[in-house]
Amino acid sequence: MELKEKVISTFADRFGGEGTLYASAGRINLIGEHTDYNGGFVFPGAIDKVIMADIRPNGTDKVRVYSIDINDYAEFGLNEADAPEASWARYIFGVCREILKRGGKVEGFDATFAGDVPLGAGLSSSAALESCFAFALNDLFNNNSIDKFELARIGQSTEHNYCGVNCGIMDQFASVMGKKDNLMRLDCRSMEFEYFPFKPEDHKLVLIDSRVKHELADSPYNKRRASCERVAKRLGIETLRDADMAMLDAVKTDITAEDYFRAKFVIEEKDRVLKVCDALVAGDYDTVGRCMYETHAGLSKDYEVSCEELDFLNDVAKECGVTGSRIMGGGFGGCTINLVKNELIPSFIETAKTRFNEKYGHEPKVYEVIISDGAHKITE
């Protein structure tokens, strides 16, 4: 059954009648990894994989919500003490609480939701869920008075305060603000952003999912962030956005080798984003691709958020002559993002599947993604 029909018919079965339908997207990031919480640049876009929810106020002070994909139901109140047990429901509870904390309005509602953003693949299914509900509750209870950046921040604060991930703003920003056929360069210090048309004629983005589980709450993601903050503090600056290699080298002996390499990656990565944006405007995909490979090497060796399977996929991409390839998102599993010439796509996918299967005993999943719109309302 199509996603939309599934969400609507489950709503009718569970709660009777119909609600209003909303969706928000997963995201890719062409370049700029682990730069968001360092005040740097990121370059994401929303994709054609979404979380969709059917929602209707129920006139009570209780939220009743059914997750179709997980086949689980949760019911909770809207006070801080009412936090549900199930981790999927905490994303929705968190969004409600963060709206209320900001003086917004949320009352009881019924909802069903499902999605086609693969879970744990680094495509930000959790940001899509948060953004979908933040967007919907803004429409249903707040007359759309909360601006879109604040909706993204509501999702981010949900991660911090209810899900244990000290994430940056990139995923929620991309999920809320995404625009069809456009990537967005976001300056995470000033929060200024610019749309960059992205519809290459002779390349496509192919994601290869190692299916190595990626769970940021259990990962050393927060530790990476802490390393960066320690180095910034030592340098007497607010974030690594204001650091360069000369500054870092000057304190090299005062910090651990590990912190040094973490900061080195971030400093190099923030410059790469700008280089890639320029190259994209010039249609210079070779430079874009080269930078992607550099990012992978940095994420693997200096930032140490890759894993054997993703390094292997990166090597296979290189051998196949793929223009650019790298691990994408927080790391510790998930996907590589590959910028592939059209004529190479079938043979690359075939080779990656076969070689990976030979080595690890299972085939990776493959997704071709299209850059699409972010959070939106589907029915009136």
Ligand code: GLA
């Ligand atoms: C995760 C986080 C983002 C960002 C990326 C790494 O996706 O949620 O805020 O830090 O990792 O770039």
